[in-house]
Amino acid sequence: MEEQLRKSDTLSVVGELAAGIAHEIRNPMTALKGFIQLLQSSVKEDFSTYFNVITSELQRIESIITEFLVLAKPQAMNYQKRNINGVMQDTLDLLSAQALMQNIQFETSFKENPFIIYCEGNQLKQVFINIIKNAIEVMPNGGVIYISSERHEEKFVKISIKDQGAGIPEKKIKKLGEPFYTTKERGTGLGLMVSYKIIEEHNGYIDVESEIGIGTIFHIYLPVNKEEEIVFLRK
Ligand code: ADP
Numbered sequence: 011m012e013e014q015l016r017k018s019d020t021l022s023v024v025g026e027l028a029a030g031i032a033h034e035i036r037n038p039m040t041a042l043k044g045f046i047q048l049l050q051s052s053v054k055e056d057f058s059t060y061f062n063v064i065t066s067e068l069q070r071i072e073s074i075i076t077e078f079l080v081l082a083k084p085q086a087m088n089y090q091k092r093n094i095n096g097v098m099q100d101t102l103d104l105l106s107a108q109a110l111m112q113n114i115q116f117e118t119s120f121k122e123n124p125f126i127i128y129c130e131g132n133q134l135k136q137v138f139i140n141i142i143k144n145a146i147e148v149m150p151n152g153g154v155i156y157i158s159s160e161r162h163e164e165k166f167v168k169i170s171i172k173d174q175g176a177g178i179p180e181k182k183i184k185k186l187g188e189p190f191y192t193t194k195e196r197g198t199g200l201g202l203m204v205s206y207k208i209i210e211e212h213n214g215y216i217d218v219e220s221e222i223g224i225g226t227i228f229h230i231y232l233p234v235n236k237e238e239e240i241v242f243l244r245k
């Protein structure tokens with residue numbers, strides 16, 4: 011519990027900074043990208059390696075900014091009744107091309123369908139994308155990602171995403187969701203932070219189960235709240 015409180019304190023401070031900084035960086039970025047494209051088309055010699063590095067680094071900055079913006083405070087929240095399985099299916103469709111290219115299959119099991127909850131569908135989609143992308147990234151040789159949803163203790167839906175990756179050492183599990191915690195050469199370490207924040211805002215929580223050499227399961231618990239209840243809980 012203490013651990014959780016500290017995490018959300020950090021989140022709100024970072025969140026406030028994020029809004030301002032992200033917008034300030036976006037504009038010059040757009041100009042940079044435009045001029046680099048111009049330069050690329052007018053330079054005679056073959057500088058393509060340099061241009062590739064510049065372009066990929068600019069893309070990296072952009073993805074950091076995008077993730078930061080999700081943290082920004084004044085998000086247009088649009089809580090609605092949604093079939094959570096439908097939100098998940100939309101996410102899987104979105105990621106299907108990437109999965110195919112990496113020889114990854116999605117296997118779903120929705121125990122109760124439809125499963126209607128009161129939520130911010132687009133934000134939950136972002137969470138599912140972040141967690142499933144991580145799963146894809148830890149399975150370079152392909153395999154199966156299992157996705158399931160079921161009722162948990164009457165008032166929750168439990169969504170589980172299970173991969174066949176290398177697993178996470180027990181000591182590192184508590185670092186998940188910390189800003190900038192990444193073990194990837196080109197990672198941002200913001201995807202899970204954003205995800206934890208969104209799930210906390212829904213009054214839900216995330217649990218991680220992992221076994222080295224076997225894989226990892228992310229369990230997302232979301233309350234099956236009615237509108238009044240969620241407003242009350244968020245206060
Ligand atoms: P990034 O993907 O940019 O590194 P994330 O916040 O999405 O940032 O993830 C943070 C770190 O958590 C990853 O770098 C990785 O070490 C670990 N991680 C997340 N998901 C998994 C997973 N499914 N299996 C193993 N490690 C994971």
Ligand code: MG
Pocket residue numbers: 140143144201202
């Ligand atoms: Mg990630």
